[in-house]
Amino acid sequence: MKFLFDLFPVILFFGVFKWAEGHAEAAQGLVSHYLSGIMSGGTVAVTQAPILLATAVAILASLAQIGWLLARKKKVDAMLWVSLAIIVVFGGATIYFRDDTFIKWKPTILYWCFALALLVSQLALKKNLIRSMMEKQITLPDPVWNKLNLAWTAFFAAMxxxxxxxxxxxxxxxxxxxxxxxxxxxxxxxxxxQSLFLSKHMKDTE
Incomplete structure (x- = not known):
C-alpha cells in the first residue's frame, strides 16, 4: 500500500499525460485557462499541453500527498520532502518556461539524491540507511549490509x-x-x- 502511495504523483502524471495526448485541444484549453498566469507568456502550443498539464497535476498530487500525512499527524519521510522540493522546482520551471527539459531532469536529480544520501551516510556518518530500514526484518553480517547499501547507491546512480x-x-x-x-x-x-543475493547470506547466518 505504501508503495502505491509513494507512486501516487507518478501514476497521476502518467495518466494525465496519456489523457492529454488523446485530447490535446481540451488539454490546451485547461493549460491556457489555469496555468497561463504562472507562465512566462505566449501561446501554449497543442504539443506542449500534455506535459505541462501532467506536470501541474504531479505538483498538486505531491502537495496533497504530504498534506494528507500532516493532517493525519503521520510522519513525513525526509525523501518525500526532498521529492516535493524537486518536483516544485523542476516542475515549476517546466511550466514557467514551457520547456520539458526541466521535468525530464527531475527523476535523475531524485535518484542521485537517494544515491548521495546512502553513500554519505555510510562513508561520512558511519550509518547504513538500508540496514536501518531492513534490520528489523532480516539479520545479516556487517559486510553484507555494507555491500547492500553500496549496491543500492550504484543502482540509483545508474538509474x-x-x-x-x-x-x-x-x-x-x-x-x-x-x-x-x-x-x-x-x-x-x-x-x-537482491532477494536472491540475500537468501544465500541469510542461510549462512542461520
Missing part, C-alpha cells in the same frame, strides 16, 4: 544516468512510458536480484 539517456534520445511519450513502467520494472528486477 539517474539511464533516465537522462532515455529522456534526451527518445520521443517525449517514450520517456513518459519509461518513467512509469521502465523505472518500476528495473526496480522490481533489482529487488528480485
Amino acid at each position: 539517474g544516468v539511464l533516465n537522462l539517456y532515455v529522456a534526451f534520445n527518445f520521443p517525449l511519450d517514450t520517456w513518459v512510458n519509461f518513467k512509469m513502467f521502465g523505472g518500476m520494472g528495473l526496480m522490481f528486477a533489482f529487488v528480485i536480484a
Whole structure:
C-alpha cells in the first residue's frame, strides 16, 4: 500500500499525460485557462499541453500527498520532502518556461539524491540507511549490509544516468512510458536480484 502511495504523483502524471495526448485541444484549453498566469507568456502550443498539464497535476498530487500525512499527524519521510522540493522546482520551471527539459531532469536529480544520501551516510556518518530500514526484518553480517547499501547507491546512480539517456534520445511519450513502467520494472528486477543475493547470506547466518 505504501508503495502505491509513494507512486501516487507518478501514476497521476502518467495518466494525465496519456489523457492529454488523446485530447490535446481540451488539454490546451485547461493549460491556457489555469496555468497561463504562472507562465512566462505566449501561446501554449497543442504539443506542449500534455506535459505541462501532467506536470501541474504531479505538483498538486505531491502537495496533497504530504498534506494528507500532516493532517493525519503521520510522519513525513525526509525523501518525500526532498521529492516535493524537486518536483516544485523542476516542475515549476517546466511550466514557467514551457520547456520539458526541466521535468525530464527531475527523476535523475531524485535518484542521485537517494544515491548521495546512502553513500554519505555510510562513508561520512558511519550509518547504513538500508540496514536501518531492513534490520528489523532480516539479520545479516556487517559486510553484507555494507555491500547492500553500496549496491543500492550504484543502482540509483545508474538509474539517474539511464533516465537522462532515455529522456534526451527518445520521443517525449517514450520517456513518459519509461518513467512509469521502465523505472518500476528495473526496480522490481533489482529487488528480485537482491532477494536472491540475500537468501544465500541469510542461510549462512542461520
